Amino acid sequence: MDVYKERNHFFVTKTHSVIKKYSLSPVTAVAHSNIALIKYWGKRSVEYNLPAVGSISLTLDALHTKTTLQFSDTLKEDQLILNDQDATASALKRVSDFLDITAGSSDRPKAKVISENNFPTGAGLASSASGFAALALAAGKGMGQSLSDEALSRLARMGSGSAARSIYGGFSEMQLGTKDDGSEDFAVPLYDENYWDVRLLVAVTSDEKKELGSTEGMVRTTKTAPYYEHWVSSHPNDLREMRQAIAEKDFEKTGELAEHSCFKMHGLAMAAKPPILYWNAATTETIHRVWILRKSGVPAYVTIDAGPQMKILCLPESVDAVKDTLSEINGVRSVIEAKPGPGAYIMETVNETII
Numbered sequence: 001m002d003v004y005k006e007r008n009h010f011f012v013t014k015t016h017s018v019i020k021k022y023s024l025s026p027v028t029a030v031a032h033s034n035i036a037l038i039k040y041w042g043k044r045s046v047e048y049n050l051p052a053v054g055s056i057s058l059t060l061d062a063l064h065t066k067t068t069l070q071f072s073d074t075l076k077e078d079q080l081i082l083n084d085q086d087a088t089a090s091a092l093k094r095v096s097d098f099l100d101i102t103a104g105s106s107d108r109p110k111a112k113v114i115s116e117n118n119f120p121t122g123a124g125l126a127s128s129a130s131g132f133a134a135l136a137l138a139a140g141k142g143m144g145q146s147l148s149d150e151a152l153s154r155l156a157r158m159g160s161g162s163a164a165r166s167i168y169g170g171f172s173e174m175q176l177g178t179k180d181d182g183s184e185d186f187a188v189p190l191y192d193e194n195y196w197d198v199r200l201l202v203a204v205t206s207d208e209k210k211e212l213g214s215t216e217g218m219v220r221t222t223k224t225a226p227y228y229e230h231w232v233s234s235h236p237n238d239l240r241e242m243r244q245a246i247a248e249k250d251f252e253k254t255g256e257l258a259e260h261s262c263f264k265m266h267g268l269a270m271a272a273k274p275p276i277l278y279w280n281a282a283t284t285e286t287i288h289r290v291w292i293l294r295k296s297g298v299p300a301y302v303t304i305d306a307g308p309q310m311k312i313l314c315l316p317e318s319v320d321a322v323k324d325t326l327s328e329i330n331g332v333r334s335v336i337e338a339k340p341g342p343g344a345y346i347m348e349t350v351n352e353t354i355i
């Protein structure tokens with residue numbers, strides 16, 4: 001690799017006559033987390049991170065990751081600061097590998113990355129979704145690449161499957177590709193954040209990092225869960241019904257389908273060997289309490305991801321009733337209220353050096 005600096009602003013590399021121009025200025029990107037209404041669980045390729053099923057999600061305004069990345073001509077290794085602390089070796093490796101993928105080579109200048117979540121990390125609140133969406137945007141820009149939303153979504157997916165959906169605001173759908181190279185596996189926008197004013201209340205039941213990561217959970221499920229093939233074959237119908245329910249703004253149908261997909265996924269994971277159970281006692285208690293509330297006439301529906309946190313989908317007029325119910329449950333530590341949120345974006349105003 002030949003390296004030379006251009007007026008102190010860029011780091012230019014030349015490998016096999018391919019010239020790449022890395023910005024030495026910091027780049028800051030923000031991406032919001034998302035909640036899957038029709039769940040992604042299972043991979044058809046771990047190597048290329050290709051999902052086995054499509055998914056439909058809602059991006060959330062209240063949960064976000066802000067990531068600043070700066071390439072350097074002096075750093076010897078990548079650095080990652082996550083929520084004000086040096087990241088673990090495995091988190092750093094995941095980010096370094098992702099930067100290699102984005103650059104198309106490990107022959108690249110090293111970067112310092114500072115990433116902050118405004119919510120607990122690694123406990124099933126989709127920190128990898130907002131994290132890799134923000135990183136894809138910042139890295140692409142730092143590498144001088146002009147990426148379409150489709151290309152950004154594809155790139156984010158290589159970091160984390162759910163991140164592909166966080167490129168967009170509002171409702172989006174992760175499409176299932178057929179090719180082995182993943183070129184067709186990216187998310188597309190369905191409706192933006194102004195389309196439908198629904199609410200998602202996140203009931204935090206634990207700040208602990210989950211014991212089993214999503215990737216390991218999916219691999220185990222794929223290999224050992226007896227209903228796995230049915231999960232995959234019945235998925236297109238779930239997606240079709242959800243698309244229609246959202247198109248018609250049919251809240252009851254949307255909620256029913258979301259709950260069904262949630263329990264179908266968790267039932268599948270529980271049937272893996274050894275079983276995968278992401279819930280705690282407060283998770284289970286909250287399910288029952290929301291169902292009792294629904295019987296009393298409040299349309300509220302639960303969904304749960306790869307962690308013990310509860311997410312309750314409701315309409316704006318039901319927020320107070322759901323919050324009252326959650327406040328009575330032992331083990332619910334805090335409640336975050338979210339609305340449909342925006343897609344990922346670059347913060348043009350932040351440009352202080354971080355190196």
Ligand code: 2P0
Pocket residue numbers: 035036038039040041049055128129159160161162163214215218304305306
């Ligand atoms: C989803 N989850 O659709 C599903 C539902 C959790 C339950 O995608 O292995 O961090 O990095 O592609 O995206 C969480 O898994 O997994 C997830 P990888 P990811 O949101």
